[in-house]
Amino acid sequence: MYKQKAIRKLAIMGGTFDPIHIGHLVTAEEVRHEFGVDEVLFVPTGHPPHKSNINMTTSEHRYLMTVLATAANPSFKVSRIEIEREGVTYTIDTIKELKRIYGENVRLYFITGADAIHKILGWKDCSELLQICDFVAVTRPGYNKDELLKQVEELNRTYETNIHFLEVPALAISSSNIRKRIGELKPIKYLVPEEVENYIKKHSLYDYDLHLTEDEK
Ligand code: ATP
Numbered sequence: 001m002y003k004q005k006a007i008r009k010l011a012i013m014g015g016t017f018d019p020i021h022i023g024h025l026v027t028a029e030e031v032r033h034e035f036g037v038d039e040v041l042f043v044p045t046g047h048p049p050h051k052s053n054i055n056m057t058t059s060e061h062r063y064l065m066t067v068l069a070t071a072a073n074p075s076f077k078v079s080r081i082e083i084e085r086e087g088v089t090y091t092i093d094t095i096k097e098l099k100r101i102y103g104e105n106v107r108l109y110f111i112t113g114a115d116a117i118h119k120i121l122g123w124k125d126c127s128e129l130l131q132i133c134d135f136v137a138v139t140r141p142g143y144n145k146d147e148l149l150k151q152v153e154e155l156n157r158t159y160e161t162n163i164h165f166l167e168v169p170a171l172a173i174s175s176s177n178i179r180k181r182i183g184e185l186k187p188i189k190y191l192v193p194e195e196v197e198n199y200i201k202k203h204s205l206y207d208y209d210l211h212l213t214e215d216e217k
């Protein structure tokens with residue numbers, strides 16, 4: 001019978017995943033390895049009814065692409081926690097809910113791009129957030145983080161927070177770039193998992209049908 005293993009360290013990879021790409025997957029795997037994390041939970045954001053989100057792909061498509069991309073990794077899971085919540089989602093609410101679900105003894109690592117650390121101080125209840133979970137700020141090799149490191153050391157000292165840095169290899173990939181490539185009829189093969197490419201094709205996401213021949217349509 002399938003037995004749920006006890007989780008001691010949980011990493012959280014939040015994002016719009018519109019679409020999920022190998023940058024997200026390599027990052028999650030690197031965090032899993034470097035921090036000895038038991039599980040990485042991918043948390044696709046909801047689809048708040050903002051004007052700025054009008055072009056965002058529906059939550060269900062983004063969720064399913066995330067499931068397809070992570071299915072083969074036994075340490076990766078996907079959560080519907082944000083896509084099922086009404087209205088605007090705040091990270092603090094998600095973290096608190098995950099703490100309730102997984103229990104107080106689980107150490108949480110919230111993964112984010114290094115640039116976002118600048119913005120964290122502006123987040124809702126940031127000091128509480130920084131107290132209740134660790135942060136992993138990911139950078140690409142060559143990223144100049146001297147200035148950021150100083151800020152983070154200051155933060156860690158002042159608030160006794162746990163903000164870590166982690167360099168992730170070779171990934172000048174973003175979802176916006178993938179959407180742009182599709183628009184320009186450029187290949188996205190190997191930038192996203194094959195299952196995700198097939199899903200995009202099947203549902204003509206991001207106007208992928210422009211790539212198809214008359215026979216394939
Ligand atoms: P977009 O271009 O639409 O902003 P994105 O590629 O940044 O999309 P998101 O879903 O916004 O993807 O990102 C989710 C998380 O993954 C964020 O914390 C982001 O910083 C991180 N991330 C995105 N791309 C990479 C990458 N290539 N390497 C490492 N981390 C990444």
Ligand code: MG
Nearest residue numbers: 113174175176
């Ligand atoms: Mg982004």
